[in-house]
Amino acid sequence: MRPVRRPTLAIGSVSVSVSAMDRRILHVDIDAFLASVEQLRDPALFGRPVAVGTGVVASRSYEAKARGVHTAMPLHEALRRCPDLVVREGDSRLAERYRQRVAEVIGRFSPVVEACSLDDFYADLTGVPLRIEQALASTVTVDAERSLGPLCRQLRAAVRAETGLSVAQGLGSTRTVARLATTKAKPGGICEVPAGRELDFLAGFPVEALPGVGPQASGLLHAVGVRTVRELWAVDRELLRRSFGARGDEIWRRCRGLDDAPVLASPALRSISRETSFEPRAEVGSQERPFLRAMLAYLLDRAASELRRLQLCARTVQVRVGHVDGVRAERSRALPAATDRTDEFVAAAGGLLEHLLGRRVLVRLVGVTLASLVAPGPAQGRLFDDGDAARRRLFAAVDAVRARHGFGALVVGGAAGLLGKLPRGPHGFRLRTPSLAK
DNA sequence: TCTGGGGTCCTAGGACCC
DNA sequence: TCTGGGGTCCTAGGACCC
Numbered sequence: 283m284r285p286v287r288r289p290t291l292a293i294g295s296v297s298v299s300v301s302a303m304d305r306r307i308l309h310v311d312i313d314a315f316l317a318s319v320e321q322l323r324d325p326a327l328f329g330r331p332v333a334v335g336t337g338v339v340a341s342r343s344y345e346a347k348a349r350g351v352h353t354a355m356p357l358h359e360a361l362r363r364c365p366d367l368v369v370r371e372g373d374s375r376l377a378e379r380y381r382q383r384v385a386e387v388i389g390r391f392s393p394v395v396e397a398c399s400l401d402d403f404y405a406d407l408t409g410v411p412l413r414i415e416q417a418l419a420s421t422v423t424v425d426a427e428r429s430l431g432p433l434c435r436q437l438r439a440a441v442r443a444e445t446g447l448s449v450a451q452g453l454g455s456t457r458t459v460a461r462l463a464t465t466k467a468k469p470g471g472i473c474e475v476p477a478g479r480e481l482d483f484l485a486g487f488p489v490e491a492l493p494g495v496g497p498q499a500s501g502l503l504h505a506v507g508v509r510t511v512r513e514l515w516a517v518d519r520e521l522l523r524r525s526f527g528a529r530g531d532e533i534w535r536r537c538r539g540l541d542d543a544p545v546l547a548s549p550a551l552r553s554i555s556r557e558t559s560f561e562p563r564a565e566v567g568s569q570e571r572p573f574l575r576a577m578l579a580y581l582l583d584r585a586a587s588e589l590r591r592l593q594l595c596a597r598t599v600q601v602r603v604g605h606v607d608g609v610r611a612e613r614s615r616a617l618p619a620a621t622d623r624t625d626e627f628v629a630a631a632g633g634l635l636e637h638l639l640g641r642r643v644l645v646r647l648v649g650v651t652l653a654s655l656v657a658p659g660p661a662q663g664r665l666f667d668d669g670d671a672a673r674r675r676l677f678a679a680v681d682a683v684r685a686r687h688g689f690g691a692l693v694v695g696g697a698a699g700l701l702g703k704l705p706r707g708p709h710g711f712r713l714r715t716p717s718l719a720k
Numbered sequence: 721t722c723t724g725g726g727g728t729c730c731t732a733g734g735a736c737c738c
Numbered sequence: 739t740c741t742g743g744g745g746t747c748c749t750a751g752g753a754c755c756c
Contacts, residue, residue, distance in 0.1 A: 338723045340756095353756090356723050399727085399756045496754045528730060529753080555726055598748090608722085614749060649725085 304477060306407040306430060306453060307545060309460035310388055310437075312381075313448040313469040315401035316341035319377050320370045322446050331364050333357070334372040341372070344469055375709075380445055387440045391433060396545045402464075404457060406545040407433070434472045455480060457543055458536045462487060480539030485512040492536050494529050511537045550655075554588050554596070556581040557649025559604070571639070574648060576699025578635055579628050580711060581650045583694050586624040589652055590681055595620035596652035599627050601634040604647030611638050612649075620656050623673055627652065628696055 312318070316334040321327040321343065331346035333339045339360050342351045349364035361367055381400060388395045392405035407430055434451045441449050452463025454475040462484070467473040475483045488510060490500035502525065508514055514537045522530035535541050558581065578601065589596055597620040602612035613634040617626065631650060639645070683691055688708035693701060697711075704711040 335724080340724075354721095354723070356721070359721075359723095401756075494754070498753060526753095549728090552728065553726090557725060559724070600749095610751090612750070616748060647724095651727095 304408065305455050305542075306410070307455065307457055307460040308388075308392065308405040308407050308430070308434070309452045309454075309457070309464045310384075310403045310405065311450045311452075311464045311468065312384060312401040313450055314341055314343050314347075315380075315447070316372045316377055317343040317346070318447055319380055320372065322380075323373070323376065327368060330368055331366065332368045332370065333360055334370050336371055380447065383445050384441055384447060384449070387444060388437065390440070391437050394545050394547055396547060396549070404460070404545045407453070429474065431472060431474060434474075438470070438472070454483075454539075456536075456539055456541045457545070458493060458541050459483065459539055461493065462491060465491070484537060484539060485510065487511045489514050489537075492533060494533050494536065499526055499529075499533070551592065551594070552655065553651050553653040554585045554655070555649060555651040556585045557602070557647060559647040561646075569644060572699050573703060574635065574639070574645065575632065576696050576703075577648050578631055578650065579624075579694075579696030580700055581648065582627045582631060582652075583624045583697055584689070584710065585650055585652050586622060586627055586677075587681055587684065587689070589655075590622045590677065593658065594655045595622045595658045596627075597621075597654035597656065598652070599630045599634070600651035600653060601631050601638060602647075602649045602651075603635070603638040603645055604649075605641060605643040606646045607643050609641070609643070610647070613637050614651075614653070616654070620654070620658070622658065623670075623677060625673065625695060 317332045320332055320334055327343075329345060330343070331349050331351065332343040333346050333351055334341045335357060337357060339351060339353050339355045339357060342353060342360075346360070346364060346367055349367070351360045351364050351367060357369060361369070377400065381397070385395055385397055385403060388403055388405050392407055392410065394406045396404040398404055410430070410433065430453055434453065438449055438451065441447055448470045450464050450467040450469055451472045452460045452465070452467055452475075453473070454460040454463050455477050459475050459480050463473040463475050488500075489495050489503050489508060490497075492511065492514075495503070503509070503514070503517075508517060514533075517534075519531070519534045522534050524530070526533065532541070558577065582599075596617075598614055598616050600612055600614035602610060604610045615630050615634055617630055621627070627650075635648075680692055680694060689710040690706055690708045700711055
């Protein structure tokens with residue numbers, strides 16, 4: 283067994299040794315995030331059942347939950363259960379601004395904040411009570427157990443006061459314990475699992491509550507009679523490894539409260555994807571090559587402009603196609619050099635799309651991914667390419683116009699093939715799930 | 721009740737190079 | 739000249755998460 287690394291925290295003249303079990307990880311989850319943002323935007327919606335999404339429910343207010351509306355439920359089913367449900371498309375830009383404000387508040391309480399998804403965060407509060415005790419201006423009282431409860435209540439009040447949003451918080455010695463504690467704290471509560479009580483806390487959860495155990499793994503575990511974390515403890519480590527690969531080992535550690543993954547400020551972005559689905563029969567021309575090629579160009583333009591906004595380049599283009607019978611296929615291609623130019627991505631992706639369109643089945647989804655992301659280096663190998671410099675200036679100009687007037691202000695290249703075929707707004711063509719589509 | 725979009729990570733075979 | 743081993747990249751696809 284590997285020796286446990288014991289990092290040392292230096293606070294003023296005090297030095298404390300911290301073992302893995304002494305860590306205090308905070309998980310923060312914004313309650314009913316997208317639905318709450320809608321209620322903040324339109325206060326008439328407070329107290330009413332609200333759902334955000336198109337096609338399926340992406341987020342719902344607690345009033346809607348009380349009426350049987352759950353996330354991932356088809357909207358027609360949600361409306362059947364709750365006929366006065368208010369359905370909104372949502373606004374990803376507004377949500378992003380709220381998310382950043384919540385992250386800022388958490389950042390005042392913790393030196394390290396990791397934004398995990400749209401609506402949740404991890405923070406490492408290890409050693410924070412000591413620091414607070416020593417900060418003369420602090421109004422927080424830290425009890426003998428070093429409970430972080432008071433700090434969490436302050437955090438919750440600050441988020442509420444500054445954004446109007448409600449958060450649930452979980453505290454534990456690992457990310458898994460903290461995350462599961464949050465599920466017990468929803469909505470608006472705080473659940474702290476004291477050090478040493480991890481196993482009691484984990485024992486009763488169903489196996490599928492563990493991160494890393496999805497439908498596939500839980501199905502297999504159920505089939506052999508393993509339904510709870512307590513029962514999972516009895517499963518041999520080697521057996522988990524053989525059944526689920528590297529993830530099996532992770533599961534073995536997580537169910538024992540042994541995962542020691544750190545909280546990282548900002549994990550590097552690995553890829554940028556955009557995809558959309560459509561009703562093959564309802565949308566005119568959706569099966570025709572020109573439409574699909576235009577959609578591909580549009581999605582690549584969206585992904586590439588995000589790439590440029592982040593000042594990154596990509597070296598791999600991936601295209602995927604989904605059919606009405608559920609069969610999906612994808613192909614990828616590495617470019618000769620990393621780039622951020624939409625036209626280079628479109629040129630490479632066209633051939634990939636042709637490969638994927640061989641089946642005589644209706645297409646209901648097209649998607650693209652830009653991967654192998656790197657920071658733009660000096661333009662190696664193309665120092666004498668004037669065309670490249672001109673293209674770059676063109677895209678920079680396009681980006682500038684869009685930053686001012688919205689993405690939909692300009693339609694570029696092959697995406698023009700969508701004109702007149704898809705509804706269009708200031709932020710671009712209207713795809714299926716605007717609340718989440720960027 | 722299999723619906724949606726945007727991500728991450730892992731695996732595995734084949735190509736290619738040394 | 740033949741055979742082999744190891745590393746790395748490319749590509750395709752699966753599982754999982756929110």
